[in-house]
Each structure stands twice: as C-alpha cells, then as structure tokens.
Amino acid sequence: MSETASPAIAFKGVHLSLGNSRFHFDCAFERGVVTAVVGPSGSGKSTLLNLVSGFEQPDSGTVEIDGVDVSRLTPAERPVSLIFQDNNLFAHLDLYTNVGLGIHPALKLTQEERGAISQALARVGLQGFERRMPASLSGGERQRAAIARALVRHRPVLLLDEPLAGLDPALRSAMLELIAELQAETAATMLLITHEPRDIKRLAKNVVFLQNGRVLLAATREEFFRRDDLEAVQQFLGESDSAAISP
Numbered sequence: 001m002s003e004t005a006s007p008a009i010a011f012k013g014v015h016l017s018l019g020n021s022r023f024h025f026d027c028a029f030e031r032g033v034v035t036a037v038v039g040p041s042g043s044g045k046s047t048l049l050n051l052v053s054g055f056e057q058p059d060s061g062t063v064e065i066d067g068v069d070v071s072r073l074t075p076a077e078r079p080v081s082l083i084f085q086d087n088n089l090f091a092h093l094d095l096y097t098n099v100g101l102g103i104h105p106a107l108k109l110t111q112e113e114r115g116a117i118s119q120a121l122a123r124v125g126l127q128g129f130e131r132r133m134p135a136s137l138s139g140g141e142r143q144r145a146a147i148a149r150a151l152v153r154h155r156p157v158l159l160l161d162e163p164l165a166g167l168d169p170a171l172r173s174a175m176l177e178l179i180a181e182l183q184a185e186t187a188a189t190m191l192l193i194t195h196e197p198r199d200i201k202r203l204a205k206n207v208v209f210l211q212n213g214r215v216l217l218a219a220t221r222e223e224f225f226r227r228d229d230l231e232a233v234q235q236f237l238g239e240s241d242s243a244a245i246s247p
C-alpha cells in the first residue's frame with residue numbers, strides 16, 4: 001500500500017476485547033481510494049469498521065481520521081457515513097425524509113439542502129421517489145437510497161459493510177458501477193467489506209485481509225491476488241470463486 005501520503009484512517013496499537021474475541025489493529029488506510037476489507041467469517045471485519053464509525057471504542061490505542069484522534073468521539077461526531085447490507089432506512093419514513101436525515105437530524109433544511117435531496121435521489125436513479133416508502137422499493141432501490149443519503153452528507157469517509165450482499169447479479173453489477181462512479185466524483189476514502197474477489201477487482205485499490213482479529217496482509221490489489229502462497233488468502237479466493245459459480 002502507498003505509504004507516501006498521510007493516511008485518511010490510522011489504527012495505532014488498537015486493542016479491543018468483545019466477549020471471547022480479541023482484536024489488535026495497527027494499520028492505515030489510504031486517502032481517497034477504496035480499500036477492500038476481507039477475511040474469514042468472524043475475523044473482525046465489522047468490528048474494524050465499527051471502530052472507525054464509533055460503534056466500538058478501543059480498550060487501548062487510538063483511531064485517527066485525518067490525523068485527529070477520534071477514539072472517544074460518538075458516531076455522530078465522526079466524519080463518517082455508513083452503508084450496511086440492509087436496514088439502512090427508517091421503514092416508517094419516506095425517501096425524502098430518510099435522505100434528509102443524513103443532512104440534519106431534525107430536518108431543519110435550507111432551500112438548497114431540500115434541492116440537494118432530490119438531486120441525490122436523481123443521481124442514484126431514483127428521481128421522483130421522494131414520497132415512496134422503503135417497503136415499496138426493491139432491495140437494489142433501497143441500497144441506492146442509502147447511497148443518496150451518504151451523498152448528501154459529504155463525509156470524507158464512507159464505510160460499506162457488505163452493501164451488495166443479497167442483490168441479484170444484475171443489481172450487484174449496477175451498484176458496483178454506481179459506487180465506483182461516486183468514488184471517482186467525491187474522492188471519498190471508502191472501506192468495503194466483501195466476500196467477492198470480483199468486487200475487489202472492480203473497485204478496490206488496496207486490500208486488507210484479516211484473520212483472528214488481526215491484519216494478516218495489507219497489500220495493493222495486484223499484490224493481494226499474487227499472495228496465494230498464504231493459505232488463508234488461497235482459501236478466500238477458492239471458496240469465493242466456487243460460491244460465485246454455484247447456483
């Protein structure tokens with residue numbers, strides 16, 4: 001991974017215990033690119049993202065965003081947006097309100113901000129969907145609405161926790177394109193949890209591979225795909241490939 005520019009996110013001697021699981025992260029994430037966060041189930045991928053978003057705080061060590069120690073800040077105080085696999089939207093609120101909440105929790109919006117909501121919905125292909133309720137949307141449309149909300153927030157860091165899981169192949173590929181376009185437009189630093197090598201190939205510049213709560217390998221995408229000397233990486237590539245072709 002590039003070490004020349006200052007990283008957007010840095011874990012410095014971070015230790016955390018959750019139940020019987022122990023995590024130790026010392027790693028950095030390059031600014032303005034997508035880094036794929038991969039590894040076996042239970043290796044700590046969501047926990048790593050939670051430490052960035054503030055849903056977990058380290059027992060010791062620090063998490064820095066843009067050189068600022070954010071370890072003790074609440075999620076709302078951090079310069080971060082999040083998109084999960086599902087449950088990104090409030091089911092009882094229409095899309096206009098769901099996206100608007102990304103700008104202001106009490107929806108005290110200026111004329112310009114109100115315009116930005118409709119623009120963001122149009123940007124993700126949901127023009128005219130302002131009054132639609134989440135339950136009336138397909139899974140792919142709901143994920144696009146979540147991206148619209150991230151867009152209006154203008155945060156420098158976007159965390160994507162398996163946002164494509166559960167989508168059919170055509171929707172997956174449309175979402176991959178959309179995320180790639182938004183990354184190019186906004187130059188946000190993105191961390192993407194995925195189980196799919198093709199997501200890494202399409203989107204990621206770097207890859208961080210976790211095992212047992214630690215970073216096993218931090219590499220560029222090209223280096224990562226050459227590291228099949230590592231059994232865990234070989235297993236990830238093998239299993240994912242077979243999963244990709246099975247019905």
Ligand SMILES: Nc1ncnc2c1ncn2[C@@H]1O[C@H](COP(=O)(O)OP(=O)(O)OP(=O)(O)O)[C@@H](O)[C@H]1O
Nearest residue numbers: 018019020021039040041042043044045046047048
């Ligand atoms: N709040 C918690 N209390 C106890 N154990 C926890 C807690 N949160 C996570 N863990 C444990 O920590 C380990 C890592 O969890 P995590 O969700 O970060 O893994 P993951 O790599 O994202 O897994 P997956 O790919 O299955 O989503 C798991 O064994 C999990 O059960």
